[in-house]
Amino acid sequence: MNTSIAPSETRPPALSIRGLAKRFGEKVAVDNINLDVPAGSFYGLVGPNGAGKTTTLSMATGLLRPDFGQVSVHGLDVWAQPLEAKKLMGLLPDGVRLFDRLSGEQLVTYAGLLRGMDKDTVALRVKDLLAALDLTRDAGTLVVDYSAGMTKKIALAAALIHAPRLLVLDEPFESVDPVSAANIRDILHDYVNSGGTVIVSSHVMDLVQRMCDHVAVIAGGKVLAAGTVDEVRGEMSLEEKFVELVGGRNQTAGLSWLRTS
Numbered sequence: 001m002n003t004s005i006a007p008s009e010t011r012p013p014a015l016s017i018r019g020l021a022k023r024f025g026e027k028v029a030v031d032n033i034n035l036d037v038p039a040g041s042f043y044g045l046v047g048p049n050g051a052g053k054t055t056t057l058s059m060a061t062g063l064l065r066p067d068f069g070q071v072s073v074h075g076l077d078v079w080a081q082p083l084e085a086k087k088l089m090g091l092l093p094d095g096v097r098l099f100d101r102l103s104g105e106q107l108v109t110y111a112g113l114l115r116g117m118d119k120d121t122v123a124l125r126v127k128d129l130l131a132a133l134d135l136t137r138d139a140g141t142l143v144v145d146y147s148a149g150m151t152k153k154i155a156l157a158a159a160l161i162h163a164p165r166l167l168v169l170d171e172p173f174e175s176v177d178p179v180s181a182a183n184i185r186d187i188l189h190d191y192v193n194s195g196g197t198v199i200v201s202s203h204v205m206d207l208v209q210r211m212c213d214h215v216a217v218i219a220g221g222k223v224l225a226a227g228t229v230d231e232v233r234g235e236m237s238l239e240e241k242f243v244e245l246v247g248g249r250n251q252t253a254g255l256s257w258l259r260t261s
């Protein structure tokens with residue numbers, strides 16, 4: 001039996017999006033998006049506020065039903081085979097609502113048991129995850145009493161417990177201190193190096209340029225550019241390219257009343 005892993009060009013993408021669209025009343029939030037996220041990539045999704053990133057990721061992960069379009073994860077259709085597809089994914093949604101009357105340890109344990117894992121494996125992984133995310137001391141604290149950054153980290157632990165093949169993280173570094181952010185980046189890089197795929201949405205261009213190997217720029221519900229970070233940014237920094245693609249730099253002259261001298 002040949003057990004070798006197929007080269008990435010012949011493997012289905014970790015995430016494939018075709019003709020995805022969503023409208024809220026008159027507002028077109030996502031407008032016919034096509035995107036392929038190669039297996040094994042560290043993929044950044046960037047765009048201005050209201051660009052459609054969260055709506056796209058919610059539809060891609062089976063949380064929000066699309067008006068049109070298909071999404072598949074490692075070749076499995078997310079909306080036709082939701083149970084199989086969701087087993088492959090770990091998700092850190094934006095504005096996540098957690099069962100915050102559980103302690104951090106209980107919450108991550110619960111996430112593992114919900115995924116059908118046995119108790120002993122869950123207990124081992126919970127210990128490892130809490131240590132890696134510097135939450136061991138706060139394992140017994142209720143999540144409702146966690147800071148915003150700690151809440152992000154415990155939600156990330158819950159997304160990682162079942163060792164998914166695709167990790168989708170909406171703004172994972174928001175409110176996270178620099179040391180914890182560096183630890184999280186190390187965990188994510190190790191995960192990618194061992195064959196996992198990460199999709200991360202962020203507003204921090206510098207971070208995406210340093211951390212990701214691929215990027216898509218989304219604005220007005222459309223993909224303006226997508227590819228490797230070097231392809232997309234060319235000779236510019238990603239931030240300069242982003243401003244060029246998206247525009248929208250405003251003059252501050254209109255706020256003259258804000259000047260104090």
Ligand SMILES: Nc1ncnc2c1ncn2[C@@H]1O[C@H](COP(=O)(O)OP(=O)(O)OP(=O)(O)O)[C@@H](O)[C@H]1O
Pocket residue numbers: 024027028029047048049050051052053054055056
């Ligand atoms: N449930 C909803 N009902 C109505 N409009 C919505 C809803 N969710 C999103 N929208 C609208 O869809 C558009 C895209 O929103 P989305 O949250 O996907 O953007 P985003 O790129 O994630 O923005 P941000 O970077 O600010 O988080 C926005 O105009 C938003 O107001």
